[in-house]
Amino acid sequence: MSTPERISGCAFGPGFAGTGSRIEVELGGHGMRLVTTEEHDGSPGWGDISVRKGGFNDSRLMVEWAGRAGRYALAVSDAADVAALRAHLRERGPKSGGPAGSGQMGVDGATRAWSHGIFWVTIVLPIVLLGAIIWEHDRIAGWLVSLAPVAQERKLGEIIFNHTKAKLKLVDGPPATMVREIGARLTAGSAYQYEFHVAEDTSVNAFAMPGGFVVVHTGLLALASSAEEVAGVLAHEVQHVELRHSLKGMAKSAGLAVTVSLVFGDLGGIASMGADLIGLKFSRAHEAEADAQGLAALVKAAIAPAGMRDFFRKMGEQEKLNLGWLSSHPASEDRFAALDRAIKALPPAALAAKPLAYDYAAIKAALPASKAPAPKPPVPDTEKK
Amino acid sequence: MAMDVIDYKIYGSEMQFVEIELDPDEAAIGEAGSMMYMEDDIDMDTIFGDGSGGQSGFLGKLMGAGKRVLTGESMFTTVYTNKGQVKRKVAFGAPYPGKLLPMELKKLGGTLICQKDAFLCAAKGVSLSIAFQKKLGAGFFGGEGFIMQKLEGDGLAFIHAGGTMRQRDLAPGETLRVDTGCLVAMQPSVDYDIQYVGKIKTAMFGGEGLFFATLRGPGTVILQSLPFSRLASRIFAAAPKGGLAGSAAGGLLGGVFGGDDD
Numbered sequence A: 001m002s003t004p005e006r007i008s009g010c011a012f013g014p015g016f017a018g019t020g021s022r023i024e025v026e027l028g029g030h031g032m033r034l035v036t037t038e039e040h041d042g043s044p045g046w047g048d049i050s051v052r053k054g055g056f057n058d059s060r061l062m063v064e065w066a067g068r069a070g071r072y073a074l075a076v077s078d079a080a081d082v083a084a085l086r087a088h089l090r091e092r093g094p095k096s097g098g099p100a101g102s103g104q105m106g107v108d109g110a111t112r113a114w115s116h117g118i119f120w121v122t123i124v125l126p127i128v129l130l131g132a133i134i135w136e137h138d139r140i141a142g143w144l145v146s147l148a149p150v151a152q153e154r155k156l157g158e159i160i161f162n163h164t165k166a167k168l169k170l171v172d173g174p175p176a177t178m179v180r181e182i183g184a185r186l187t188a189g190s191a192y193q194y195e196f197h198v199a200e201d202t203s204v205n206a207f208a209m210p211g212g213f214v215v216v217h218t219g220l221l222a223l224a225s226s227a228e229e230v231a232g233v234l235a236h237e238v239q240h241v242e243l244r245h246s247l248k249g250m251a252k253s254a255g256l257a258v259t260v261s262l263v264f265g266d267l268g269g270i271a272s273m274g275a276d277l278i279g280l281k282f283s284r285a286h287e288a289e290a291d292a293q294g295l296a297a298l299v300k301a302a303i304a305p306a307g308m309r310d311f312f313r314k315m316g317e318q319e320k321l322n323l324g325w326l327s328s329h330p331a332s333e334d335r336f337a338a339l340d341r342a343i344k345a346l347p348p349a350a351l352a353a354k355p356l357a358y359d360y361a362a363i364k365a366a367l368p369a370s371k372a373p374a375p376k377p378p379v380p381d382t383e384k385k
Numbered sequence B: 001m002a003m004d005v006i007d008y009k010i011y012g013s014e015m016q017f018v019e020i021e022l023d024p025d026e027a028a029i030g031e032a033g034s035m036m037y038m039e040d041d042i043d044m045d046t047i048f049g050d051g052s053g054g055q056s057g058f059l060g061k062l063m064g065a066g067k068r069v070l071t072g073e074s075m076f077t078t079v080y081t082n083k084g085q086v087k088r089k090v091a092f093g094a095p096y097p098g099k100l101l102p103m104e105l106k107k108l109g110g111t112l113i114c115q116k117d118a119f120l121c122a123a124k125g126v127s128l129s130i131a132f133q134k135k136l137g138a139g140f141f142g143g144e145g146f147i148m149q150k151l152e153g154d155g156l157a158f159i160h161a162g163g164t165m166r167q168r169d170l171a172p173g174e175t176l177r178v179d180t181g182c183l184v185a186m187q188p189s190v191d192y193d194i195q196y197v198g199k200i201k202t203a204m205f206g207g208e209g210l211f212f213a214t215l216r217g218p219g220t221v222i223l224q225s226l227p228f229s230r231l232a233s234r235i236f237a238a239a240p241k242g243g244l245a246g247s248a249a250g251g252l253l254g255g256v257f258g259g260d261d262d
Helices: A079-092 A109-135 A137-146 A150-165 A174-186 A218-223 A227-242 A245-264 A269-300 A306-318 A332-344 A360-365 B057-070 B136-141 B200-205 B228-238
Strands: A005-012 A021-027 A032-035 A050-054 A060-066 A071-076 A195-199 A206-209 A213-217 B007-011 B017-022 B027-030 B035-038 B042-048 B076-082 B088-093 B098-104 B111-114 B119-123 B127-132 B147-152 B156-162 B165-170 B175-178 B183-186 B191-196 B211-216 B219-224
Touching: A005 A079, A021 A079, A060 A079, A071 A079, A137 A245, A150 A206, A150 A213, A174 A195, A174 A218, A174 A227, A174 A360, A195 A218, A206 A227, A213 A218, A213 A227, A218 A227, A218 A306, A218 A360, A227 A245, A227 A269, A227 A306, A245 A269, A269 A306, A269 A332, A306 A332, B007 B098, B017 B027, B017 B076, B017 B098, B017 B119, B027 B088, B035 B042, B035 B076, B042 B088, B098 B165, B098 B183, B098 B219, B111 B156, B119 B147, B136 B191, B156 B183, B156 B219, B156 B228, B165 B175, B175 B219, B183 B211
Parallel strands: A195 A213
Antiparallel strands: A005 A021, A005 A071, A021 A032, A050 A060, A060 A071, A206 A213, B007 B017, B017 B088, B027 B076, B027 B119, B035 B088, B042 B076, B098 B156, B111 B147, B111 B183, B119 B156, B127 B147, B165 B219, B175 B211, B183 B219, B191 B211
16 A cells, blocks of 8 residues: 555544544554644554444444553544444454444453343343232232231321311211211221211312221212212222222332332332322222222112212213323223122112111201201101102 | 534523523524523524524425424424624523533534433534434433434534533543433443443442443543432422322322332
């Protein structure tokens, strides 16, 4: 070769800029000669340099060598220059890690095998584990929760109830008495000591806390039109306590959060959102379970189950938005349909239960914020249609 | 590609904005919604694409815009041109607590790879495109995802990141293990990969997850102390959760366990 071939690249190392200096390099017979006025450590021979693919996405050819002052590197990105350099390397055959090698940390075979092995085990294994936890969430949470004694659960519920009691406006009177009596009938023989309360709140809601604290909002009582409907809601809430859903939910969400953060480290919001969505899915299963078991409890307590089903139809009419996936509760229409199917499967004797002896119209009138200024005395039978 | 040379001044310490001074007929481009104020004679025009002239034809521009959406920017860029006869100023504000960094792309070799959404504003002529991460491991566990931004050109560009910034020049072969998410920008000569943490106990309880992001020189890297996603998730975790309000018969009382959400 009469005129040495020239390529251009970005040089790094002692004497060059920290962000790299653009220089030209002559490819000669003995090695590379850096064409630059910067002070640097001579020209490396072909035997001194090592070449590998590096940079972002292995987009550059990195030529590295060690000089007296330290390590140097030349990053070549232009395709033509890379080809020219490779041609020279093939002829001279320098000591190299192989231009085809990627910029991995450990270059020898054993390290690479180990790192690949660990890599795959640590991706596949956590995903399989995560999948198993999600699949078997019920059994795992159930086992964990079965280790907690009833007395401790009661104490936890007390703490939560005392904390929420401050925000609630508890009311007494005929509605509260009815709720307590129906509740006592539903929970006869249970391991838990129940406390039923009515809170003044126009929203249609009822909830249960671990250990047996159940609160019903006056808004819910106002929407219902018979004692059987209220009994249906109470039966559902009681099942949340009996089946220890609160505790199970806590165990699940804690366990899931641990697993997700274990694998992904710092994915921040995405991890917690994913955990939330999965948590919502768990509680939907709980709601379906509470519905089914609540129905069975009503039948056992000889209360007409149709009320529970009819209440959800009312709620379905109330709900304008069908949130479906995002809501923690299956839409009321789905619950209505499920209960309807279950009721149709019951023996006829269960359906013909004696109606509850409450005058619901009077109870409704006794609710605070109703149009009547004061609780009315019981209304005679001629009112019933 | 003609590049406008602009003067600037950065104001503020932890929540900054940059005031760019444009000569007559010079222009700056800004991320949609980042403009803070502008003087008389500055003309604001929203264009499809990034104004670098790199794409031709409608389909080319559409592809370019689509790629930019993937990088966290909007499909449109706003160009602020000084149509007057004297120097005029336009300012751009950073969208969350952190620092603004002026990057002279010429000094950095013409290309800079940044995290998604890092771009704030630049001289007209800087082109924004996608830098697609091909290594599966780095994409999944590196903290930056598979899509990063690539800024190309010879002019001045401003990027923003959370917390405090640190620029480090890595010598050839020098390695830095970085917490995932803390990388803001780097030269394309830097190797970006992931590395297993090494010890099971550290992996489980160290709080960093199973992998580090590993940066290997040569080249310059810019790191941030507080990725915005971490700040946001801490705020979210500390916010009171609405446990009792909501739809019928709640059984789950959130917020009792509380704790760190990182």
